[in-house]
């Protein structure tokens with residue numbers, strides 16, 4: 289019997305791949321991450337409500353106890369005594385993951401390497417890369433999805449330093465809705481790091497990406513409207529995230545799929561950091577105990593709620609702001625935030641359901657005759 293080169297080959301060293309590798313570095317497994325980037329840069333921030341611990345808690349840049357949503361009824365301020373909206377800097381995350389991989393018994397990363405075909409030969413997998421092939425007992429594929437979602441979150445953001453103090457550094461501007469220009473649901477998101485420094489992001493929930501030109505024009509308008517004075521752009525980020533129930537690539541049986549292509553994005557938000565951590569925990573536990581991982585993150589009822597919610601946004605986008613505003617103004621403290629972060633607790637789910645218009649109404653709005 290041939291001995292594979294490694295126990296686990298991880299294709300893709302982004303958020304999901306490194307989250308898994310960081311955990312497996314503490315195990316007895318030999319692990320190799322295959323990543324095309326030759327070096328990591330601070331290319332994004334991941335923000336989320338923390339509901340569980342993970343190996344990257346040291347990488348939190350800032351956290352907030354208050355956030356606002358602004359919709360047709362005005363502004364809703366929510367504050368929490370125990371939940372925090374946190375921002376993890378990808379630069380710090382990548383460094384921490386590389387440190388953990390480096391400190392592992394038999395973990396390594398091949399930077400500047402593309403994985404291509406994966407095939408089964410006997411008792412092992414063969415991964416072809418542009419630097420030769422590698423054999424492995426287990427393959428975890430975290431490469432970007434190879435399908436286009438039917439609905440998504442699209443955004444462009446800039447971290448800026450302003451001349452004037454124009455931000456409230458203690459409150460995240462989560463979703464401030466604007467009259468829709470994209471044909472979807474449009475809002476501005478501001479993550480304030482200081483009174484004169486913030487990530488300002490323009491976002492659309494829409495069936496198609498409105499495009500770079502659309503976002504650039506809108507972002508400039510939003511920044512100018514703040515009256516910031518001289519503005520320095522520190523960093524730019526853009527994204528296109530799937531918002532679709534059941535969004536995941538079909539994979540050959542036996543290959544573990546993680547990350548956006550493995551259904552990690554929460555269908556109702558497109559956010560994936562916290563769920564990448566959940567999947568990384570599930571896969572680590574399964575591999576260590578020799579079981580097949582259960583990659584499901586949502587119950588049937590959560591999937592149903594997400595499907596109806598997304599259908600309303602797709603068919604009646606003009607209802608989106610009021611619907612989301614109702615959730616933030618009616619659901620009792622922390623429950624909505626936990627639900628949006630991936631909580632599977634029945635009471636959190638019921639609270640969210642109670643705050644929505646009755647399901648038959650939503651159903652009728654989503655599927656008009």
Ligand SMILES: Cc1cc2nc3c(=O)[nH]c(=O)nc-3n(C[C@H](O)[C@H](O)[C@H](O)COP(=O)(O)OP(=O)(O)OC[C@H]3O[C@@H](n4cnc5c(N)ncnc54)[C@H](O)[C@@H]3O)c2cc1C
Nearest residue numbers: 300301302303304332334335403525527547548559560561
């Ligand atoms: C700018 C931006 C901001 C975001 N902000 C948030 C946020 O605030 N909160 C949140 O929860 N989510 C956020 N997300 C969504 C989500 O958390 C991220 O997209 C996250 O990085 C997804 O993890 P991933 O591992 O699936 O993908 P990635 O992190 O993109 O990793 C995929 C990896 O696969 C590699 N790869 C590509 N081709 C190959 C190949 N042929 N062989 C091997 N490797 C390959 C890539 O180089 C990459 O490293 C954001 C996304 C973006 C783009």
